[in-house]
Amino acid sequence: MEDAVAQRTSETEASAARQARFGTLPEPVRLEDMVEERAASTLDPARTAYNQDEWLVRYCL
Numbered sequence: 001m002e003d004a005v006a007q008r009t010s011e012t013e014a015s016a017a018r019q020a021r022f023g024t025l026p027e028p029v030r031l032e033d034m035v036e037e038r039a040a041s042t043l044d045p046a047r048t049a050y051n052q053d054e055w056l057v058r059y060c061l
Helices: 002-022 054-060
Strands: none
Touching: none
């Protein structure tokens, strides 16, 4: 009989410990906190500059 009482007591303590640790959900994370915007690389104006006559030099000469 004492074993059953001791087991119930330990189960109750374990349940209380579980409830204290996992009983509530964490605070929700705002969308603004989940998104970070930054440039993947620095802009290179020479790379994006378009030369209309470049195709002539590359493919016709």
